[in-house]
């Protein structure tokens with residue numbers, strides 16, 4: 636199947652309920668260009684160096700989303716152009732994003748990544764840690780970041796029931812912050828769902844689905 640057909644198929648399934656972040660990690664620029672020509676302007680990458688190299692080569696109206704685990708010392712390389720960081724998992728990282736955003740005279744949008752899976756290996760904050768960050772007085776001083784919502788990855792399992800339960804829990808937690816809008820926080824985006832579970836995620840309230848292999852085929 637062509638990339639264009641895959642994107643159209645997923646768009647039809649989503650039916651306006653969520654936006655696609657096309658996950659382009661490991662894919663060469665020609666493949667990204669093909670997705671771009673098919674109308675896809677929002678790409679997700681999990682490595683800063685790879686994203687920066689692609690940003691330099693490809694059209695400038697692409698939105699670049701960082702979706703992978705991020706080290707503080709790498710933030711500076713993408714601070715001039717990144718549109719949304721899905722994977723903020725510490726207040727230290729948030730402070731560094733704020734510092735680099737300020738240097739670039741920008742405000743950088745962020746999502747807090749919440750650990751919702753049963754696996755130990757996946758990164759993310761606990762619900763308590765999210766609450767602590769949102770309640771902290773330090774957050775008020777970070778005037779060059781905006782927290783736009785939450786991100787989560789479900790357990791990698793065949794159990795639809797398990798995945799649905801995790802997404803539903805994250806949606807409920809997300810909604811509990813809906814009334815807390817302030818200068819640094821507007822809970823608008825809920826990033827959940829990948830190739831294997833985006834339909835469940837959208838049924839449970841996702842606004843951003845991060846889809847790679849269902850568009851581009853398996854990664855090597």
Ligand SMILES: *Cc1c(COP(=O)(O)O)cnc(C)c1O
Nearest residue numbers: 658681702829830845846847848
């Ligand atoms: C790779 C990746 C995806 C996309 O995975 P697919 O199964 O190929 O759709 C989504 N989110 C994150 C954080 C990823 O690292």
